[in-house]
Amino acid sequence: GENVEQHPSTLSVQEGDSAVIKCTYSDSASNYFPWYKQELGKGPQLIIDIRSNVGEKKDQRIAVTLNKTAKHFSLHITETQPEDSAVYFCAAITNAGKSTFGDGTTLTVKP
């Protein structure tokens, strides 16, 4: 089955700095790669996603890159703010609907 590895497990940055979280996947049938942000006591919320026919996508301060050949994708957050502090999850999803999540990254942005 699919295996998704996410690094780092914790990340602490100074406000205004950039944060990068990386994921690798194993199943070449995965073709959809969303990123979720989870705040305490709530369900994950989608922040950005990318499909296998695209190499990069950007939405304001957030960007995602995908390297299909190497089977890895990354989340980039620029100009971080304290409200970016949360747990971030990557996921790899196949056409058949099977989803596999990474173990999460706890991001702390220090003011």
Next chain:
Amino acid sequence: NAGVTQTPKFQVLKTGQSMTLQCAQDMNHEYMSWYRQDPGMGLRLIHYSVGAGITDQGEVPNGYNVSRSTTEDFPLRLLSAAPSQTSVYFCASSYSNMGTRHNSPLHFGNGTRLTVT
């Protein structure tokens, strides 16, 4: 729209008891799924459904049953609760047009925190 609604928010069970976690969505989504979230282990897929009348197993299905008799509802049943099932459970749904192989973002509920003693 209420989105994805999960009930109850909290539940304590004794070992061996049974219960059903409820999940309902009002977005006419075809795809629904259940996950459990344990510390340091992310979200693990328990069961999923690509449409009414269709269910399939995920990564950790043992000890759980599901059914999908309507598009809106996807209950998760624990037949005989065990302490290993202590976790936070999330239900999610998405619009999934399987005919065109187009995956869509998951919408999550706010979770059910289950403790089995």
